[in-house]
Amino acid sequence: MPDADVIVVGAGLAGLSAAYRLAKLGRNVIVLERGEYPGSKNVTGGRMYLHAIKKNIDIPISEMPFERFVVRECITFLDQSSSVTLELNNYNVSEPMSATVLRARFDRWFSERVEERGATIITKAKVDDLILEDGFVKGVIVGGEKLTSNVTIIAEGVNSFLAEKLGLRKSFVPESVTVAAKGIVELGEEEINKRFNLKDKEGVAHAIIGFTNGVHGGGFIYTDREVVSIGVVCLLKSLVEHGKSIADIFEDFRLHPAVQRYIEGGKLVEYSGHLTPELGYNMIPKIYSNGVLIAGDAAGFFLEGGPILRGMDFAIESGSLAAEAANIALNKNDYSEQTLKIYMDLLNDSFVLRDLRMYKNSPKAISNPRLYTSYPKLVNQIFTQLMHIDGNPRPHMGSIIFNNILRNGQIIYLLRDIFDFLASL
Ligand SMILES: Cc1cc2nc3c(=O)[nH]c(=O)nc-3n(C[C@H](O)[C@H](O)[C@H](O)COP(=O)(O)OP(=O)(O)OC[C@H]3O[C@@H](n4cnc5c(N)ncnc54)[C@H](O)[C@@H]3O)c2cc1C
Structure with a gap:
């Protein structure tokens, strides 16, 4: 008999979400976290889009330790001595879409709910290696000790050296x-x-x-x-x-x-x-193999699209779907990759791979250097001149805009960049 049905490596959002689901299903699950407590090692911006936690955790949002609910979105273009801000205010929001979160507080609270559901969380437990037998992952090595399981879920975040060791993921390049x-x-x-x-x-x-x-x-x-x-x-x-x-x-x-x-x-x-x-969809490694599944940042589930950073909702959903796949394998008593491949199908049907696939070119779209140099400057120049009134003859507003755009051949770049940007999204 293994020590656990499922071992989860990492008590971040992906790991806790997986453990929550498995514990609810009555499975014997152990979470191993290297930090002093869940959340102690976690860094995020952070704003969490709430749909995934609402769907997967049966606790009202009002009882979760969020900091504030986002009612204003701002995008600012900075120049040396001025800035232009686009602002979206949402009044009378009945259902908040996103909330700010401090992970040290949130993950600790979440881990307590996971333990209440019956999972075991062991902190200050850094997993050093995986147990490999006959091509199957059979558990982990932590502090020199072996802990065995039928399925291991790797949810150790972006630096997942376990996935790398298994040969499922390549090392990072800059x-x-x-x-x-x-x-x-x-x-x-x-x-x-x-x-x-x-x-x-x-x-x-x-x-x-x-x-x-x-x-x-x-x-x-x-x-x-x-x-x-x-x-x-x-x-x-x-x-x-x-x-x-x-x-x-x-x-x-x-x-x-x-x-x-x-x-x-x-x-x-x-x-x-x-x-x-950074590379989102294009960076996703193979995320299932004999006896093992990968979720959250470790699987490359992250999307950066201008003002939008998303990783937390992907982590929660992918953790939960990894748990579902593990549960199917436990029901069948078959931990081969043929069975665990169901994880990929579940992800393909979810917003995780749908959104990552849809925005697979967004890293390219935001790699244009002019986004970080000439365009913020251009927006500031136009607004500064549009607002400038000092009694001197004032050019027509249209000519202020066009002259600024035409200057230095910006129009050619701008049209091309707008086209490329729209085409790649
Ligand atoms: C600066 C910044 C801003 C961000 N802003 C946002 C945002 O606004 N909105 C958003 O949705 N996303 C944001 N993200 C992304 C988001 O934080 C991540 O996508 C999300 O935290 C991933 O969760 P995870 O559970 O996969 O990994 P993590 O949260 O990294 O959790 C991994 C856990 O595994 C543990 N661990 C690692 N190795 C081992 C080991 N060998 N043994 C045991 N435990 C181990 C770690 O201690 C950690 O607790 C941001 C990220 C950063 C860095």
Whole structure:
């Protein structure tokens, strides 16, 4: 008899979601987490799109420890001394679509619910290797000890060395990953409400581009209840080409007047770095094999599309579907990849692979360097000139726009870039 029906490696959202489902199905499941507690090692922006957690976890959203519900979306184009912001406000939202989340708090809460359902979570337990017998994964090696299972679900996040060891995933190359840095700034609830013009549990998700001096990347600001999350996400290859570090870019962002006006006087209480899988659909490895399934970031389920960062909803759904596939294999007492392949079918029928496939070219669409250099500048120049009135003769508004676009042959690039952008989405 193995020690567990299923061993889950990693108590992030994918691992916890898998364990929640398996425990609900009455399966004997053990989750192994290297951190001191679930969430202690997890970095996210973060705003969670709520549809996946609503679908998979039978607890009302109002009882989950979200920070704030997003009612305002902003996209800012920065230049050296000005910025232009597009803002979408949602009034009278009855059902929030997304919420801000601090993972240290959320994952810990989630892990308690998973344990209540009957799963065992062991923390400070770093899985060092997989047990391989006759071409099947039969469990894991943790702290020199063997723990055996019928199915192992690898949910250890983006740096999944277990998937790499199994030969299911290739090592990263600089063009396939983004590097992120995130800071948490303490301001207090009242001050956040005042600075961001919010009330109660309202929150803001703010995406910002144009401050990276040509490095492919952008920044974000999310309001949590008592703190503000700020961060930058950049393509590793582009950082290397520009001789910049993610810490440099984070400092440029944090100190930019457009960001300082929100966080000035606040205390930076946390700073962390992380990777994300950049290539989305094109980077997905083989995610099932004899006795093993891969979920969440470890499987490359991440989508970056301009102001939208998605990984958490994919992690929750893929974890749950991996659990369903494992349960089917347990019912059949057959853990071969022929049976576990059902995971792929379940994913193909879900929003996970549907959305990742639909936006498979988005890494290409956002790789255009002009998005990070000339276009934010252009938007700022046009708006600055449109708004400028000083008593001197004022050009026609149309000519302000066209002259700026025509300057330096921008029109040719712009038309081509718009076409390429639309075609690749
Ligand atoms: C800066 C940043 C901003 C982001 N913003 C957003 C956002 O706004 N919205 C969104 O939806 N997504 C966002 N994402 C992506 C999102 O955070 C991830 O997609 C999501 O956390 C993936 O969940 P996961 O469970 O697969 O992996 P993780 O959350 O990384 O969890 C993996 C777990 O496995 C554990 N572990 C790793 N190795 C081992 C081992 N060998 N043994 C035992 N345990 C192990 C880790 O400690 C960790 O707890 C962002 C990511 C970053 C870096």
